[in-house]
Amino acid sequence: MGEYGKFINKYFPFSASMENEEALYRLICESNLISQIMLKYISLEVEYLTESKLIFYKRFRDGVNKLLMYLPLNEEIGIYACMRYSIEHFLKFVYAIYFDEELEVIGRTGYRHIKEDIKxxxxxxxxIKNKLQRIYSYYAKYSNDVHAKEIDENEELVSLGRIIRAQNEYSKEIENDLRNFLNISYKIMNSIFHIRYEMLNASERINIEKLRPKRKEIVLKILEYAS
Structure with a gap:
């Protein structure tokens, strides 16, 4: 049993296992690695970016991490809200780079406004705009496509228990969509900040080497690694 499987068994003992739980965990660990690299090397001299505006990127990162908590609950509203939160804060971060607005204003700026202003x-x-189009489609999906399970009004807690124990219906879809979303986010970040493999230290390079072969190949290509 992998590390995430042990986490689920400890904190969600009645949750059904997910056959792709370790693939999801590796993907989110990869996201943390890339986020760590980005936060270390991005330049604050790009357009209107400031230290304080990095909060939107950190919220995107944290939202992705919290999927590890929501997925074992097998509850669509929470899972979809977490995906939407992550996507929204990545979009707010891109918006924060290119618009001279205060944090509070950006925080209140809605999705439609962000999309139109970027356009x-x-x-x-x-x-970058073309890549953002694909992210918009994921935001729309996780905002609109919610079909929450009905709760028996006479057996509320029993119904909730059934949801947690049932076979997870969302993990494969989330894995696929999250992988695609992260791939696009990596490409957008590097289109803006031009972070290259040769900039990384030995520890960061070793951590990239530990990724699964296909994922390592994608990350190295984005970082324009010359073998």
Missing amino acids: QNTVIADD
């Missing part, structure tokens, strides 16, 4: 912004490269 109209002439500084943002078309390549």
